[in-house]
Amino acid sequence: MFVNLGRRLEAWTQAGLISESQSAAIAAYEKTNARPWSLYGLTGIGVMTVATGVISLIAANWSDIPSFVKLLGYFLLQAALGVWAIRQLPRSGIWREASLLLYALGFLAGIGLVAQIYHLGGSGWRALAFWLFLTAPVVLRAEGALFNHGWVLTLLYTAAVWSIEYRHPGLTDELRVSLAATIPLTLTGLGFFSERFFSLPRAFREAILTWGLASVLIAGTITGNVLWHTGGHRELQKFLNYLALPWCALLFAAAGSWLRGPATPRALRGVTAVTLIACGVYFTLPFFLPPDSRGVMVNRIIGAGGFILIGLLCSAAAALGQYRRLYDLATALVTIRILMIYFEIFGSMTSTGLGLILTGGLILGLARVWQKYRGPLLHWMEGKR
């Protein structure tokens, strides 16, 4: 039963949300269907104790166990997890998701075990890339958010580490970064196109869209802002060629957004596509800044303005799509950026008493504006939708 259900039912009845009879019916239902949590708890403790004992026994004798036995034990366990996952596949619910996740994590443990037994060297990203390859068909069967989001985040992390650590004469540092930047954009495009032209599992599509868009918008705008802030070097222009590949992927993502299924409102499709293109333009323009304009105040102001514009476009897209958390995040980022402009201009004053009063006043003012207009703006956007 819920904690304090009786008190909650009383409060809901007094607020007129439920009637007296409904309150009594809910209380009776919860009483008869209450799960034996104490029994579950004791069983859980028992299972955990046995499992801990087995793990301790293995760990204490780990170095004495022959490699062959370790590998055989691992493969038997992994096969059992696989059989469990196959049995759970036709069902849905927490056990199905747990079986798929454990089966996938089992491969990571296996890679670690083989690496330990045969002292495999090499970078960590190789192990993660191999794990991603092995578990790609498994994640496409999963319906839960945890596995899907974790898998996509691991993919983006592995790509980022690969772009830093991998060395090959045919792949320059800039080309590797360019290829890694293409991945979230391509994922975003695939997520959008899959809504209309081909099928991807819903949870996987949501994960690639969430993290693809988050990478593009957060990493793209922050890096873009840094370029606006420090741009105007002579060296920057020679890297322009490396933007070609990410731009192709960006156009793919923007086209995918525009061509999303008819269930998505036209305004949302348009705003998302415009936001993506704006993000690309914002990132690219500093490459064309005149040399020796480094640190020029006009560039900094344009950079800050562009950041705020993209933030507002994101807020609009989030409101149209009714993604309240994204809306709050985007507007919070815009607010923080406005605050940063203040610090950039009047930073030296903040150590004085008057400066502190002004800074505190500005923060309070921004919070007040946000609180006042957040709700009405959301309603207005929902009306537009």
Added chain:
Amino acid sequence: MSRTAIWAIAVPFAIFLAWTGKIVYDANTGEVVSLAIKGFDPRDLLSGHYLRYRVEWGGPSCAGTSYGEAHCICLGQEKPAQSVWAGSCEELPEICRTYIRGVCQAGQFDAELERYYFPEEWRGKLVTVPDKATVQVSVTKSGRATVLGLSVADKPLGDWIKSAP
């Protein structure tokens, strides 16, 4: 339940089994060679109990090569074995009987042999790589090398640990 669903679970298992089988096969069928090693800092403090070291090739290794270029080292018959020739694998001399394939990175030959995992209880005695340490590797005919063991002054590491103060 569809057949593709079963394949989605079974195929990764089969691939992983094959990958592991290849490593076990390479480790058990290659020619065993000893290579001298020396400690390498900085140690990887976040990754459990293993030693990191560099192989002392004792001869040519990576001079004048590009970063990340595929590379081969031909080993002589001494113990510990030493490099007698190094260069592009395509130019490997035909008389070379035992060679290791790897890449050159920042002037260092990397054949992914530079790590040795050891049991947790040895951590007090293995803070750094001991002097006169050698690593035993199994080298296949195609130049793939797998670490088999580590010795100190010709004693297996386990025996050396027992006799170490």
